[in-house]
Amino acid sequence: MSIISIRIRIDFHRFKNWWIRLRRGVGCCDIFNLYGYQAPRLAKELKVFLCKVGSYPSDITFDQWKEYLGEMIWAFEFYSDDQDWNDKAGYERAGKGLALYAKYFSSLWL
Numbered sequence: 001m002s003i004i005s006i007r008i009r010i011d012f013h014r015f016k017n018w019w020i021r022l023r024r025g026v027g028c029c030d031i032f033n034l035y036g037y038q039a040p041r042l043a044k045e046l047k048v049f050l051c052k053v054g055s056y057p058s059d060i061t062f063d064q065w066k067e068y069l070g071e072m073i074w075a076f077e078f079y080s081d082d083q084d085w086n087d088k089a090g091y092e093r094a095g096k097g098l099a100l101y102a103k104y105f106s107s108l109w110l
Helices: 003-024 028-032 034-052 062-080 088-103
Strands: none
Touching: 003 028, 028 034, 034 062, 062 088
């Protein structure tokens, strides 16, 4: 198989995925590795949220809320990168960040 035919197959797949995403809202590449697709987007959105945040949950202080948002961002960035599968401490910290995200999910509004 030549490089040109490989390139055409890759481009066709990208176009097909784009078309499916346009019609259904999500493409096959998006759900193949769902955490790899969602994690970088959530990390980016939480960073913007952290810069604009003005409210916080009633059970914590504003400084704690910013710290929790930082942990959530760290967790999603951890899953965005090629993480070391043997990094037990990293997975524990990411788990705490994801738990905070789940706990305060309904509080993520400006």
